[in-house]
Amino acid sequence: MNLSFSWYAPTHGDSRYIGLKDPEFAGTPDYIKDVAISAEKSGFDSILIPTGPNCSDAFITATHIVTLTKKIKPLIAIRPGFIAPSVAAKMTATLDQISKGRVSLNIVTGGSPMELAMDGDFLAHDDRYRRTHEFVEIMKKIWTDEDVSITGEFFQVKNAKLNPKPDQKPYPKLYLGGSSDCAIDVAAKSVDTYLMWGEPVEQVQLQIQKVKRKVETLGRDINFGMRINLIIANTEKEAWHKAEQMVKKVDDSHVKRLNQYISNSDSTALRRIQSLNNKMVKDKCFWTGMVPYRSGNSTALVGSVEQIKESLQKYVEAGITEFIFSSYPHIETVSYVGEKLIPLLKETVLS
Template sequence: MSPTVYSTCPQSKDVPARDYLDAVAATARWSEEAGCAGMLVYTDNGIADPWLVAQAAIAATERLAPLVAVQPVYMHPYTAASMVSSLAYLHGRAVHLNLLAGGFKNDLVALGDHTAHDDRYARTVEYTRILTALLRGETVTHHGRWHHVENLRLAPSLPPELMPELLISGSSPAGRAAAGEIGATPIRYPEPLGAETAEVPTGGGVRVGIIARDDADQAWRVAHERFPPDRAGQVAHAMAMRVSDSHWHHQLAARAGAPTPQADLDAEPEPYWLGPFENYRTFCPYLVGSHDRVAAEIARHLERGTEVFVLDIPPDPDDLGHAGEVFARATAAVQV
């Protein structure tokens, strides 16, 4: 069985306003042509609204499902449900949801939210139960810790076949528990699959970038050209670490600089790379190397039951093509 693969949409802060709509449409088309099930659309205090970006992605494609990041602090669960059902009504298309419990701490504080880490996951569970009940067509009465609704119904209704897939961060115990409570796929930021990491969680999904080419040296040249060392980025990374209570952020930071186990696959370097994360260019590890070497690493994730892969923002369609080649080889290896 093939895994579900999502790409990621460019962020408005990284693209001039006059070019952003075209960038969203282009990335969505590349993703659809590469066979991705959907495209993650970020949300935070400093970028364009993800629901409006999602509509632009839908308009540019035929089947791609935007994976919209949903932060309970930003909108009522009825509003989020209405966005899903309204886009389905207007376009006959599904929208998937990436449920957030946290985000940048300063963003939350700016909005007056000082909720503790594990309580944020409890809030997301309550929020999601209301949202999904509305999408199922139920009349919802709920008096909870964070939300109170009385005989609430959603219109327009959502066709059952367009019910969204749910993803949620699963790097922390609270995140994994929340995933189980709401039936969401827990997404984690993986560590290297070496001997000392034999206890990493199985199943669920991972957030990882891929730079693969026929030749490992070529792949690493591309990687270092795309993500060169950046002193300003390293300073920003250190500052973010000081205020973050994110489990995944601290897990990756602890991993940075540590020796990575070398797999016994000829002399090609271990593909796991945290260079972009350490330079504050992105928030996920990368796998870099030849198609076969990176495919071997992806195959090990598949063997552990990983079902969903969320890739980083692609700079061009060729990058997604190379990732597709990796997944094809990995899937074939696991099925042998």
Template sequence: MSTEKIADAVKFAYWVPNVSGGLVTSDIEQRTSWEFEYNKKLAQTAENNGFEYALSQVRYEASYGAEYQHESTSFSLALLLATERLKVIAAVHPGLWQPGVLAKLGATADHLSGGRFAVNVVSGWFKDEFTHLGEPWLEHDERYRRSAEFLQVLRKIWTEDDVDFRGDFYRIHDFTLKPKPLNTPERPNPELFQGGNSTAARQNAGRYSDWYFSNGKDFDGITEQIDDVREVARAHDREVKFGLNGFIIARDSEKEARDVLREIVEKANRPAVEGFRGAVQQAGNSTGDKKGMWADSSFEDLVQYNDGFKTQLIGTPEQVAERIVDYRDRGVDLILGGFLHFQEEIEYFGERVLPLVREIEAARSTDRERVGAA
């Protein structure tokens, strides 16, 4: 078990439902909406219930249950302007964005929000989004090489003047961005998140990003990833924080929570799940070491399309809180939560689960101090 920590307390984020269809590809009722007014209220509810971050999804056209989609950066800015404390992470695709243009947008969003804008660099899994827009589709490792350059260019433009960058994918010549992001001690430059399970993704995270996002994982799976990324980061004199995806089903009884999971899977939209499975598992299996995202995901795992059931945040408030702190003890800094009924379940989480997380964290910290003093 890894006990190294960067933050004292685990932080919480939620998936912004800015695409239709909810967070599970199932015909079960999902009391949620992709429309702005719903999401505006949800963001305000989340920041008042202990959530520090929200992640806006990126899809450019209908796919696998997501018939409608709002663009992530504009939607993120709207949510930032509707809230006071929430940090909103916009997912973006290198290959569909020029990094200097995104750097300009990000600096403006950072000023307008008082330093709360962040970026999640997504290397891409949905081939049609690129080919339908007339853009080349690169193979897995080439996409991550492009993302590595993208992360470097963003950081340079946000922190340096007269930027020159000569890469295989991007060429920047004597470029200076003004104004730059706020970059105060309280609000440093926009945080850079990056996900993926593959060796290439881990290398990028360890070398260039502030945060590494993982798909849903059990204890052994996340520990292996954290240890690997930390080793890369230390080799480059860096530290990286870790976010973990988990679909949260907290109910008054464990039976009720397990029944909800069972119903979600039983009512899965099989053609949509199988279509998604075919699209993503070829990406995961295209890596040489088979460590790509979704490479080992079962049908049930993919009903929640980021393997959120694997994290097993399912049960009573006490059970979910205990498991969250167990992940914290293994080095997870942030839980990225998905929910079936977002508005009411985020309220339930803030009232019933999060206070227990803080109690357990405090008790374990006291125990560690007592053992250390003995």
């Protein structure tokens, strides 16, 4: 079994506290550089670069990172609605050549009509996933074939050519998340890793089984990844104190904006996460205290290194082989997670 571990590039800003009006640390190029270099030194395989209205451009940020590092792999979030697949294929191939095969893509279909409208995307939920499937399949064709002509529902290319091809063969690794049936359908058909937000291990296992059943009908194989926050310290008491402090400075204006976002969202995955608020679970490390103050990735594992290792081990047993971690602030916690937790988990799982 191979396990992989990714860190997170907070291009929207970073803080010790959740829900501040303004971040304590701006997500400047220098800050992201320091986070990426520290993640590489601490043994992380990849670094997730987000997309969204409050984030720096993910592709430009990835280029910044690969020119300053030697091994860490940018996992670039990309939204299919805002760029032609032929252009995305060329951008990805070029950066894959520059980085000597370090690029992968996280295909983000989007879960907020209000947010998507800011960039001019007005497609309904299921339509967006059909477009995502078409987008990914056209990119794959352009990466592998010499002459591509496709007329689809959303995109059309005629005699598309790409040179040079990506450094990775047949093409860079592709990720996709989403809990709806149409999201699972696209993931099963088109990507290498199905991503989930952190839910209790029992729910994660059920979702993995659901996706596997779909994948098996197509004769494919797929990996499973999970994105979750870690609040980790030398002792359980210290970790829970840190967790309690993180939510003590939430700004009212932030909560108002978040509630608008959530009420407008058509994301099945987000509804699943929001339903966990104050829910009792078996894992004593699993914490939902950030759920009322964040969208998306808002659950956490809280505890000592040993306790969190034991929790993560259960996720591995359920079928997760790729983890994307956040811990706050990212620049101050990356070394601790990378040097203390990851080697211990690898030793336990792989021994």
